[in-house]
Amino acid sequence: MEDARSDNRKDAPDARMAIPKDARACFICSKHHSPEARGMAVYEDAYVVASLMIAGAEERRAYLGYAIVETKRHAPALGDLHAQEAGAVGEAMNRVSAALRKALNAEHVYAFVQGDGVPHFHMHLVPRYTGTPDRYRHPVNILQWPDAPRGGAAELEAIRDSVRAALANVDEASCGRGEPAS
DSSP: OOOTHHHHOOOOTTOSOOOOTTGGGSHHHHHHTOHHHHTTEEEEOSSEEEEEOOTTGGGTOEETTOEEEEESSOBOSGGGOOHHHHHHHHHHHHHHHHHHHHHHTOSEEEEEOOOOSSSBOEEEEEEEOTTOOGGGOSTTGGGGOTTSOEEOHHHHHHHHHHHHHHHHTOOHHHHOSSOOOO
16 A cells, blocks of 8 residues: 655655654554554655544444644644644645645635644544535534434545545645735
8 A cells, every 4th residue: 555655745854753662652643553453544755644533433434534633743732842743743734735625626625723732733634525504513523413424434535545646736825715914
């Protein structure tokens, strides 16, 4: 299976980060080095990894297209990020959100932070599909939608491949929909 870094990695002198000595003690560090989770990565640079959420895949109940952007370094809150990490999080959110919209024909992508429980800043990206009932049109409520697109490993792999392909065609100029404020 192709590694997400091959098409979406930013060249940086420290792009190949060493595995931290305490990786086994940290859920997110362990995840970043797990073959199963790494296989769902859609974007990676020197500071962040973006991957599809696999929770519920065994029961074919994973919300399809739900992605998460996580810092590689232990930095639990937005205010703990250094400028390069904050920029990398922003770029990853922008590019992955655009790719999710394109690959899944999503009408919107919710972005939210819970910020508890793990020592890595992480941003949740959840696509809203056409036909989502009004009562589920909220970043947390959407996950409760009983008729939301859900699936297992095969569906997640197909979406991963579609998002990676969309990312290959997403550049900074095509992400934004408007002009910068003057």
